[in-house]
Amino acid sequence: MRATLLLTALALPAAAAELPVRSVTLSNAGLMQVERAGELAPDATIDFRAPLEAIDDLLKSLLLRDPAGRVEAVRLPARDLEEEAFRGLPLRPGDVEGRASLMRALRGQAVEAGGASGRLMDAEDTEAGLRLTLLTGDGLRLLLLRDGEAVQLADRALAGQLARAAEALAASRGADMRAVSIRLSGAAAPRPVSLTYVAAAPLWKPSWRLLLPEGRAEARLQGWAVVENRSGADWEGVRLALVSGNPAAFAQALYTPVQVARPVLPVRAAERVAVEADTGPRPAPPEMPMAAAMPAPGMALARRRPAEGAPPLAALAEAVADAAPGRVAFTLPGPVTLRSGETANLPILDAPLPAERVWWVQDLGARHPLDAVRLTNTTGHVLPDGLAAVYGPAGAEPGAWLGDAELRAVAPLEQRLIAFARDRAVQLSAAQSGTEQPWRVELQRGLVRIGLRKREEVALAIDPGGARGTLLIDLRRRPGARPLFPVTAEGDFGLRTEAALDGRPTTLRFAWEREAQQEVPLWDPGLGDPGLLRWREIDLEDSLRRLPGGPGSLEALQAILARLPAEAPGRAGLEGVVAGLIEARRLLDAARAAIRSHAVAEAGLARARSAVEDRSGPAREEARRRLNEASLAAERAGTAADAAWEAWQRAVQAVLARTG
Template sequence: MRRLTLAFLLTASTALATELPVRSVTLSSAGLAQVERAGEVAADASVTFRAPIDDVDDLLRSLIVVDTAGTVEGLRLPARDLAGEAFRGLPLRPEDFESRTRLLAALRGQEAEAGGARGRIADAAETDRGLRLSLVTPTGIATVLLREGDEVKLADTALAARVARAAEALAAARSADERRIEIRLRADRARQVAVLYVAGAPLWKPSYRLLVPPMGAAPAATPPQARLQGWAVVENASGSDWDAVRLALVSGEAAAFRQNIYQPITVARPEMPVRVAGAVHVTADTGGRPLPPPAPAPMALGRMAEMSAAAPQMAARARSPEAPAGGAAPAQPATAATAEASAGRVAFVLAEPVTIRSGETANVPFLDIRLPAERVWWIQDLAARHPLQAVRIRNASPHTLPDGLATVYGAEGPEAGVFLGDAEIRAMPAGDGRILAFARDRDVQYTQSGSSADRVTRIALRRGFVSVDMARTEETAVAIDPRGARGMLVIDVPRRPGATPRFPIVSEGDFGLRHEVTLEGSTQTIRLPFERAVRQDTPLWDSGLGEPILLRWQQFDIEQNLRRLPGGPGTLERLQEILARVGPDVPGRADLAAVVEAMQDLRRLLDDARIKARAYRSADQALARARQAAEDRTGPEQQEARRRLNAASREADQAGAAADQAWEAWQRAVVALLQRGS
């Protein structure tokens, strides 16, 4: 397209502006980056830089300007909807900038000056010789031919400025994912100015390289050590190059929020209608009518019910020790990072400047230390067959080590430089220890079995009950064969609610209870007993039978309910079994022996009552037969039948009295038994 200089599009700001470069970046494990831009700013110059549009909300809420010799007037940036705001109220649309003819056509009616003529724009058209512009003048229509480089100048300077801003916004909208930030400052001399803000950033991801000592390493003058190297994966998604910046990597659990403050927000308001005069309604007169008859007396109406209708500064510093060289050990980092620790937070500050271009990913070392270490076997699942290979390390540094994945290599002997496995390191405070499993040892096997045994510890009599307190031992036995290997075995045993472990515990945690034992090369059995208190109550009387003194044998089937009665089968045998297992020094044993003896007496009394109850029932049946015979006989036979009836009656009375006496003797013995104890 041929170029035409439009004067109203050439308006540009003449204010001084300084582009501040990035000087330092602090990446947080909360998914944020603290960015510091700094540089020298001339007197009365503003500060500018570009930021991704997604970072503007965070920038607006966190910006800090450090200017010791000047004052801050404020921050300016284009609207979020650049084109929408820039074209609001203009006779133009973004598509009108596609060609000069279309742009001038959209400005029809505006007063302009071009080619020595002045008038209102009527029409514009491209020709072989140039742009033909028609202007309406006070005396007619003037047509001017504009060649390349000629100007069209709007008479309305305010409109010209707005059109210029629309063109600027249109250009900026082509990179709609960024915004130009301008901070206006006022000062009488040049000075250093810094700008700090917090914005969203990809997480920096730590990973470790762990060199471990061999299994069964004998303690020397110094205990075995592992070498831990930390590397961080860092991504620059800030939209600006990081050229020789100071980089810090922060690990902690800071609260992080987002707030949409760059987007214009309007508050909904209730609409108030415009008050107008009410319309006048007139009812036409239809003339007179006869009077209505009188209404009847009002009837009473029922009443109707009413209805109602919720960032500290760094404190301590500790420099990681240099790792010694030797063999196939990893190379040293260029310069060790500095760890700055504060409450719940640690920052690894790289000593050398880092350069990472926008959109690049880097992997930088931030840690190289030696830690006390010991190779161990680790059993997490007692039902498995082989233990895990693991290393126990202790964080001897003065700061917390953040979460990360460790690639484990051997450090000595046949394992030197050999990949052994991967292990997860969870956040490890200073002085704390972790066991890191990286493989399974299939050369070592183990099996486990369980058993349970009860031991009576106390016997107590309560009214109607014998309470037996027992110590129940629930044991898991682990038989393990290390096949000649020696070393430490760590076993994590699940807790058992209500049970007390009866084996040494070195620590407790989410893993349960941790037990350790040294394996000497041969097969051995490890016992892991738990003990819990168990109480067993044996009732001496079935409460469903009511009060024993009120129980009548005549109205009760003794044989059918024999197991429910004191002295019947079942209870006596259970108490005898318990007594046989009770040691002579167990408290309450003598009381239990007395109850067993009383139950034996009750059995004799109950058996006697059962025999006599059966005798009564036999006598009662004989009495019934004699009574029937007496009713069926006549004459001399009737006299003999009556004699036999009287004899049967006496026998039934005697048998009934004997059964009553035997039952009452059993009842008295039951009552005496139930009154024992507290």
């Protein structure tokens, strides 16, 4: 039992109505659209509670419909109820835990209690009642208040603040909810009103049950949706719609007070003068020997049965699907009742879809193909993303769970492959190879351009173990290459092709072809025009591979000619170039031999000159004779080398004439 603290009376609010939730739309964007509707009396307010985390979205998206009234304001309590309610009061929320602590927090306030007036100095709980100490005009007075006796504050403003604080304190006990009050005015009679807002909500989660057919037939697809009521209000017979789309959605902190940071400008004062006090002279410190380096501390070393025929599936109550560009909404056929915080799994679809069991190869390196089904969406609307539990058809797999599959969004009339297991009874093995085939030749001055057809091939060996069916293979794209096999589909998966398996082992081959070019220069352009080269001005042996007819280009062109088809464009021209280079090679070898002979003759001439200088008398005359002979031999060798070099240059010019 407690003594009573009397506070100033609060004005009674206008009549309030809590409009019930009539419809909810859950989006796969993590949002819900809530509509509340009902009849509102004139000048009544709309009051309802919403989760604290939904207030920002409510303030952002609230939409009011009223045929007669006018919106005056939407009001909410402070985000931090307790902090704001007790701001400026002489007590804190903890002070209201007991009557004595509440009275002690009000020490110094003028009060009336027990027929006496004075300032409250102290309070204490006793077995007999609440003992108060008042400071009156006659001094301290002790009062013992029993149950039902009142303490009245003289400060009516403070009493009003305390009343509001008490109200806020009661509201703060549900700190995760906030009361929203909407004031409408101007209506002279009751009328229907509604409000709509969008707020964050758990994703509604579609899931699928897929009953497979035998071969090419219709599969049965059942759709369910897991929904959760986290709106803070019970749903009693609401109209529930589930939307799948891709809207843009943003969040903004509209309910949180935002303080704009400002730069702080310091108060300027005179600069402080720092003075080091004079402590007088001291002796110079003695010199110390350098200390030996201390050793570093050591680091510790951290050391798969056939089953009986399954009964038919129960039919589901289908939702009404309403498709629009970019979205589809499933509206449940009947009203939904779901208490706040509850979860429900609701049926939304029960439809037959054309389907075919297939094998699917996504990875050429896999040893077994995927067991899959190819579905066609004939529902007339988009099937949203979801997880599908796949069950077997009648026959060897009646009602057996075969696996789970991911179903990505499927547009109307679009096909999807859904893989749910790997078929270990089918064996795969893949190999890849590449070839290159010249198919045309273009001649330019000093250059032969070869047109190439490059072929890449994938071979896939398959042993279906006696099973028959359709195999789908996904192959990666080759940029710039043309597939030489039929492509049934293209997408993020690359190129898709298919083949029929008859139960026997087989090998499938898939090839791509691209065109490329190879250029073979007849000489190194860095040497300049071969017709202007002088053999005496170059190191012939060092520059041999850079010369027309030298090793390299001839052998490359001979190899290309050997692989070039007889009917290839430009083949005759290439044959002529090769023949000319062969002749140039022969003449170049002859020129090299002549140049080597000239080098030998020049060396003999140098020795003969040296002998003349070293001898005298009759020996000197003999040396002069031999010098003349060596000089004639060097001259003849030089002339022969010039002739051989010029013959090679004429052959080169003939080759160049063939190339334009």
